[in-house]
Structures are given as C-alpha cells and as structure tokens.
Amino acid sequence: MRTDPFSPPMRPIAWAVHGTFLVLLAIALVRGLPDGAVLAGGLLLGVFYLAGVTRHRPRRGPARVWLALLTAGWAALALASPGFVWLAFPLFFLYLHLLPRLAAVPGVVLLTAAAVGATAWHGGGVTVAEVLGPSIGAAVAVLMTLAYQALYRESERRRLLIDDLVRTRERLVRAEADAARLTERERLAREIHDTLAQGMSSIILLLRAARRDLDTDRGAARGRLEEAEQAAAENLAEARNFVRALAPPVLQRSSLADALRRITESAAARSAARIRFEVSGVPAGLPTEYEVALVRIAQGALGNAAQHSHAGNVGVTLTYLDDMVVLDVVDDGRGFDPAEPAAGYGLRAMRERARALGGTLTVESAPGEGTAVAATLPLPAEGARR
Incomplete structure (x- = not known):
C-alpha cells in the first residue's frame, strides 16, 4: 500500500496539507512566471515534495532528511519570490508530524520567524500584518494537530477497550458454552446411570439367578427369564424415552x-x-x-x-x-x-x-x-x- 509521511490517523489532515501545498505552489509559480529560474526551482520543489509523499512510508530518519531538504528549498525560493512564503503553512504540519514534540514546536517557531523574515526581506521592513499572518498560521497548525492527535488517542483507547470487551465477551460465550456442555454431559451421565445402567444391572442379576436355577429348578429359572425379559423391555422403553427426552414410562400414566x-x-x-x-x-x-x-x-x-x-x-x-x-x-x-x-x-x-x-x-x-x-x-x- 502506498502511503506518505503522515501516519494513518493523520491521513485526513495529510490530504488537506498536500492539497494546500500544491495550491499555494501553483499560485507562487504563476506569480513567478517572468523569472525562469524561480519557475524551474518551484517545479523542482513540487516534484521533490510529491516524491516524498507518494513513496512507500519512509523511516523517521530519511523522512527528516527529506523535510530538511524541503525546508532548504522553500527558504531559497521564499527569498527569491514572496509568493513562496506562504508555503510555510503546510510545512508547519510536516514539522509537527515528522519531528518529536520537543523539536517540532521550536521548529515551527523558527519556520515562522523565517517566513516573517522572508516577507520583510521583500517588503523592506517588518509590519504587524507580516508578523500576524505566519504566526496565526503556525498557531492554527499547532492547535489543529494537537487536537486531532488527542482525539485520535481517545479514539484509539476506546477502540482498544471495545476490542478487549469483544474478546472478553467471546471468552464468556465460550465459557458458557463449555459450562453448558459439561452440564449436559453430567445430566446425560445421571440419566444413563439411573436408567440404562441400573436396568442392565438388574437384567444381569436375573440372568445369573436363572442360570443358577436352570439345573435345579427350571420353573424358577423360567420365572427369572421372564423377569429379565420384562426388565429388558422396560429398559428399552427407558432408552427410547431417554432419546426423546420424555418422562420415565412409569410416570406417564x-x-x-x-x-x-x-x-x-x-x-x-x-x-x-x-x-x-x-x-x-x-x-x-x-x-x-x-x-x-x-x-x-x-x-x-x-x-x-x-x-x-x-x-x-x-x-x-x-x-x-x-x-x-x-x-x-x-x-x-x-x-x-x-x-x-x-x-x-x-x-x-x-x-x-x-x-x-x-x-x-x-x-x-x-x-x-x-x-x-x-x-x-x-x-x-x-x-x-x-
């Protein structure tokens, strides 16, 4: 994915900054048309800017080198033509994003002073309007960036909290499902023990008794076999009702x-x-x-x-x-x-x-x-x- 020096949370500001830079650059180029050297320099600055913002995301070190070269090119063009002074405004955002906060704010102050100085260079002196213009632009850039970053941090905290809640809910759902399976397993074990297992035990006892009486008392053995057959029939009914989740047959009527x-x-x-x-x-x-x-x-x-x-x-x-x-x-x-x-x-x-x-x-x-x-x-x- 192609990116620019701005991180994803700053992407909306990034497009605004890029658009502002290109518009201000176009205005400066139009104003500098009579001077071929200024025009060529402006075009080179635009190409250099686009090369930096359309490449794959650079590491912090190369990005700061790119910013330093961009600042040097801007300073040269600002001294050559007053139309380039206003390019300082999008540069404020680049400073605030690419530099650590302890260096970004002083960098913005120095960039503001450079813009005021370039304006004074062309105008022959410093006026209140020439100082207020870059200063207000710098203040707006700083406040917008800090406010947007604060909002993003709050949004990120909420996103992490929601993710944690979702994971917790999924764990709870899995735990409830496991508990339900264990409960059902216990219920099935109780049903099998109290019905099928007990019935089979009775049948085994009756068949053993019948085998014991087979040689000595065939009548008693036959009675035991009939009881075993009845027990087997009852056990079969229990099994069928167990599958159908019905009450025991003995309770149905x-x-x-x-x-x-x-x-x-x-x-x-x-x-x-x-x-x-x-x-x-x-x-x-x-x-x-x-x-x-x-x-x-x-x-x-x-x-x-x-x-x-x-x-x-x-x-x-x-x-x-x-x-x-x-x-x-x-x-x-x-x-x-x-x-x-x-x-x-x-x-x-x-x-x-x-x-x-x-x-x-x-x-x-x-x-x-x-x-x-x-x-x-x-x-x-x-x-x-x-």
Whole structure:
C-alpha cells in the first residue's frame, strides 16, 4: 500500500496539507512566471515534495532528511519570490508530524520567524500584518494537530477497550458454552446411570439367578427369564424415552406414588431382599421434574441396595410435609463409609438431581450398619405445581 509521511490517523489532515501545498505552489509559480529560474526551482520543489509523499512510508530518519531538504528549498525560493512564503503553512504540519514534540514546536517557531523574515526581506521592513499572518498560521497548525492527535488517542483507547470487551465477551460465550456442555454431559451421565445402567444391572442379576436355577429348578429359572425379559423391555422403553427426552414410562400414566410402588415391586421381584413402600402425609401435585428426580433417586438407591448392600430388608417411604417432600430409602445391609471417594457415581448423580431443584440428599451409613438415603425437595409454589 502506498502511503506518505503522515501516519494513518493523520491521513485526513495529510490530504488537506498536500492539497494546500500544491495550491499555494501553483499560485507562487504563476506569480513567478517572468523569472525562469524561480519557475524551474518551484517545479523542482513540487516534484521533490510529491516524491516524498507518494513513496512507500519512509523511516523517521530519511523522512527528516527529506523535510530538511524541503525546508532548504522553500527558504531559497521564499527569498527569491514572496509568493513562496506562504508555503510555510503546510510545512508547519510536516514539522509537527515528522519531528518529536520537543523539536517540532521550536521548529515551527523558527519556520515562522523565517517566513516573517522572508516577507520583510521583500517588503523592506517588518509590519504587524507580516508578523500576524505566519504566526496565526503556525498557531492554527499547532492547535489543529494537537487536537486531532488527542482525539485520535481517545479514539484509539476506546477502540482498544471495545476490542478487549469483544474478546472478553467471546471468552464468556465460550465459557458458557463449555459450562453448558459439561452440564449436559453430567445430566446425560445421571440419566444413563439411573436408567440404562441400573436396568442392565438388574437384567444381569436375573440372568445369573436363572442360570443358577436352570439345573435345579427350571420353573424358577423360567420365572427369572421372564423377569429379565420384562426388565429388558422396560429398559428399552427407558432408552427410547431417554432419546426423546420424555418422562420415565412409569410416570406417564400414573401418579408419583404409584410409580414408586411399581419400581419397588419390580426391585423386590429381582432381589432376595424384602422391599416395602409406603406413603406418609397428604399427596400433593408436583411438577414433572420433581417426580422424575424422585423416581430416578429411588431407582438409584434401590439399585445400590440390590447390588452392593446385600440387605435383607429395604424400606422406601415418600413423605409429604407442608413445605417439602421427602423420599427415604433405608436398608439393613452391610453399609459403607460415605466419605470415601469410592462411594460411587450414583450418589453424586442423586445429589446433583436434588441440588438442581433446590433440595438436598443426605446419606447416613457406616460399615456393618446399613444405609439411609434421604432426598428432600422443597415444595414449589402452588401455581408451579402440576
């Protein structure tokens, strides 16, 4: 890209300066037509100026050499013809741009004095008008340049601030997207653990029991196989509903209490433990997400009791209180230490389900002392209930 000694923020002023220089030079050449040497010098000065402003951006050193030669040529022509004196005005802007501020202002002052001196040389003396003209031009050039640079610096600060805000917003968008993906991944993990994984575990336990009874009690083995087939059908329905993001099949045509009772009965049929279910309090309508959470927590707790606790008795209680609903799953199995990291993903998934609805999940257990899981959910406002 072709540029000139002015930097991009000064480009509007640059075109004005170049135009002013060429117009003033043309006027000076017209006034100096009778003198061939002045005309030739003026043309050479114009060519030299254009060569400097149309080349690729020079480094500061060569640009200042160009400015010094341009100033020398202007001074010679200003002494030869008064029409060239006014070319000092565009030179003011070049000084202010190409020189550091500590040198630019004194340079403008010296250039102003040179313009006043050249005018006095041709007029035979110094008048107030001859002093005010270049001085006002220099003051206007200094004020315009400083004001424009200040505006540009402010604009640049705002541009940098906007860029930083845009980058920050992009980072926030990426962070929110990552958080959403992690949340969805956690949700999918909980759903898979509480539905498909638990169902597959039940099927495996039933098939093992059927194989164990195959040689001794074919009737019992056949019953186990039928239960496994039913569990597989339920698991398939869970998988299909999971893909469609629907509620558990057990909730689609029944109340929460009936759904928990069927889950309990199904778990009892697949386990050697005695499992009972009861409801306490006055049942209240709950939003679907509450019922889904309680069903999944019950499935997870019963699955843990069947696979890990080796309990003889398991009790499931759904309690409706004035401002909350509580699901308790208690067994008399071998227990465990809830503080151990190996406590498993299931408890963490159940805890996340309760926490997502503003509730809590409490686990009380110790080795050899059974396990009690209590999920407490605050009842939503009456208008939010189903």
